[in-house]
Amino acid sequence: DAGVIQSPRHEVTEMGQEVTLRCKPISGHNSLFWYRQTMMRGLELLIYFNNNVPIDDSGMPEDRFSAKMPNASFSTLKIQPSEPRDSAVYFCASSLAGAGSGELFFGEGSRLTVL
Amino acid sequence: DAKTTQPPSMDCAEGRAANLPCNHSTISGNEYVYWYRQIHSQGPQYIIHGLKNNETNEMASLIITEDRKSSTLILPHATLRDTAVYYCIVRVAVGFQKLVFGTGTRLLVSP
Numbered sequence: 001d002a003g004v005i006q007s008p009r010h011e012v013t014e015m016g017q018e019v020t021l022r023c024k025p026i027s028g029h030n031s032l033f034w035y036r037q038t039m040m041r042g043l044e045l046l047i048y049f050n051n052n053v054p055i056d057d058s059g060m061p062e063d064r065f066s067a068k069m070p071n072a073s074f075s076t077l078k079i080q081p082s083e084p085r086d087s088a089v090y091f092c093a094s095s096l097a098g099a100g101s102g103e104l105f106f107g108e109g110s111r112l113t114v115l
Numbered sequence: 116d117a118k119t120t121q122p123p124s125m126d127c128a129e130g131r132a133a134n135l136p137c138n139h140s141t142i143s144g145n146e147y148v149y150w151y152r153q154i155h156s157q158g159p160q161y162i163i164h165g166l167k168n169n170e171t172n173e174m175a176s177l178i179i180t181e182d183r184k185s186s187t188l189i190l191p192h193a194t195l196r197d198t199a200v201y202y203c204i205v206r207v208a209v210g211f212q213k214l215v216f217g218t219g220t221r222l223l224v225s226p
Binding site for chain 2: 004033035042043045048055056091093097102103104105106107108109
């Protein structure tokens with residue numbers, strides 16, 4: 001089975017540009033999470049969805065960040081405009097909430113560099 | 116979610132058991148103990164979880180104290196590939212719950 005698929009794997013952009021990160025969760029999973037990881041702040045939960053509905057976006061840094069989940073098989077995290085301090089690895093994870101261990105499966109991450 | 120405390124780093128010799136401690140003194144009765152690990156440049160990976168009984172799977176064993184205020188993750192025969200950051204997290208397992216990572220323990224397995 002395919003795991004969580006993220007794209008792009010690497011993105012280099014200039015300050016002020018719009019960045020869109022994409023995630024395809026594991027088929028059948030009903031929860032999706034976006035995390036950001038930096039050396040200074042570690043792994044931070046940005047937002048998570050259940051059944052395509054955003055449940056908690058308290059981790060989203062500011063209005064420049066937005067996330068959508070238009071259907072069960074796709075989610076985007078958008079940064080507009082991007083700033084150098086947004087440079088990080090962004091992970092997407094999915095899980096089947098309400099069943100089993102609630103284990104989260106992570107993608108390989110999208111490494112973002114904003115110059 | 117209850118907070119956890121882990122040592123920032125540990126060393127282990129290859130082939131020996133690695134015992135990673137975690138304190139979670141404010142854990143609630145319905146919160147589980149989860150362990151994840153993150154190998155360099157990869158996404159975190161689930162290892163094991165438990166409520167109050169000891170658990171074992173193909174990756175590790177989890178020992179939870181009777182008062183549930185602490186636990187130990189045991190890698191019985193550590194290999195170089197077990198070098199990673201190990202995160203201990205407590206959360207409610209049922210329903211739609213988020214997973215909040217702390218700083219973890221950086222385990223270095225040496226030859």
